[in-house]
Amino acid sequence: MTAVTTDAVATDTRRAGRWVYGSAVVLLCAWVIVPLYFLLINTLSAPETVNSFPKPFIPEFDLGSLTFFANFAGMLTALKNSILVAGLTMIMSIVIGAPAGYALSRFDFHGKELFRLLILLTRAFPLPLLALPLAVMFIQTGLDDTVFGLALVHTTLAIPFSVLITFALFSGIPLELEEAAWTLGCTRLTAFSKVVLPLILPGITASAIFAFVISWNEVFAAAVLTIENRTLTAFLLQNLDTSPLHLKFAGGFILVVPALIFIFAVRKYLFAMWGIASR
């Protein structure tokens, strides 16, 4: 008798638990997906529809807003700047970050733990705190309002991630493989290029894309350090109060989509960076 009731209670609890779990999943998904969906609808609608009310729930696939966006003065230059800065950031953070990751995983040196901590510490200071002195320094050195100057700042933001991701990648490759290559006629350099590099190339690509996204999404330093050569984020921010609604939607969409696609593509490696087993 008792057994039957406890069973019934247990079943009820389980059912309730499943229900809570299910609704939490739905809620979280909605939290992320619904705004993105509205962004999509409004981007793919004619400017008139965007400004009217009520709004449709199905995109009408009108390219009017996007065309308007493309024709807006300065917008394409800003887009080009964004791509340039993000591309430069990507290259510099890998060129600087990957050797650091290799050193961390393969060599024992004094202060190694401190070094790892310091790398993370670069993210501990709020950017506004750094941006103003940087702006002054950049003006003095002539780096202000240049693509390269902004890319330098973005590189410092991206480097902690590129070091930690590449550190995890190199650590995943047994030293024996390199040693085998050394005994088979390789120098340290050729062993790296013939054995290590092919094995980590997918991960390096992921790390590079991540750096690209960090730069692509960054708005504060971009807004402070550039005037003429604005990136897309800074340009949209500058025109936020004056631009029409459909321009904001189109701009937001153009900003979000590459970041989303890239992050989705490299999610496996980002999990690896945080110590969660990939796959």
Place this chain on the structure above:
Amino acid sequence: MAQIEIKNVAKRFGTYQALHDINLTIQDQEFMVLLGASGCGKTTLLRIIAGLETATTGEVWIGGRRVDDLAPKDRGIAMVFQNYAVFPHLTVFENIGFGLRMQKLPNDEVKDRVERTAELMHIEQLLKRYSGELSGGQRQRVAVARALAMEPDVILMDEPLSNLDALLRMEMRAELKGVLAASNTTAIYVTHDQVEAMSMADRISVMHQGEIVQAASPIEVYRNPAAEFVAGFIGNPPMNFLPAAPAGDGKWSVAGQVVDGPSSGKPLKFAIRPEDMRPADTGLTATAKVVEPLGAHLLITCEVQGSMFRAVLDSDMSVKPGDQLTLAPQPDRMRWFDPDTTLAVA
């Protein structure tokens, strides 16, 4: 010609002394096994010879050339690693040909040599596969083939069979021995498995706590261990030890029995292998404790005057736990050790 000379090599990791003053000469085309428990320094010594580790002091000579300052690639060696280290991004063919490609050999010679060594290791049907598609035994064959394809003067092997299952290990052992004998290379083989060492080696160097305790042929190491450590390490079950008291002029009293021994004034340790005991009318009195029939033999763990003692007897004998046995040691197989220095006394 590749004789290897190791002169006064020592290695220190921080405060830990991994190798003490090692001196060893390995003849051209000799198969030398470095045998010892884990942490005895055998792998460190191998890695110093390979150039993957630098000795703190001392010199390594290969083929009459001092190699301490040379990179691994310039030492004329090839190495087989414990975890195979087969490159996962290359096919078996490209793995075996890796070293040849580094030497910039023409394509058809690479192809020729890869196919020849693959055939030798019986992996010619696997050449197009990747490491992920191979079993452990197959990967091991690829690793050996990759080393052999280099046609090195010296081949170094670091516990190459330890990751294989018992049956495969036995098969590979015999095969490796045959292939290496035919290849005319000098081989240094690190293992902790004494059966592997005994069955493959021309000469065994038994290592203990960073020192070479004995370097001799397998049968010499087995019959005439140079130190108590070797006697207790080699052989399964190992040698028996009993205290011996001098009983005047080359006579020794061992567990109440007087036997002939070396002439020495101070007490010694008497040692004998379990299979060198025979049931007899006079001898050591032993009480059987555990009787293990092993098919061919009977392994009897017994007690002789409070000490544990093992004997391997013919399986025809019927012995039960608690039985009193009288066991006579074969006179020519008795060995003696100095309890202070632990070295053998002749």
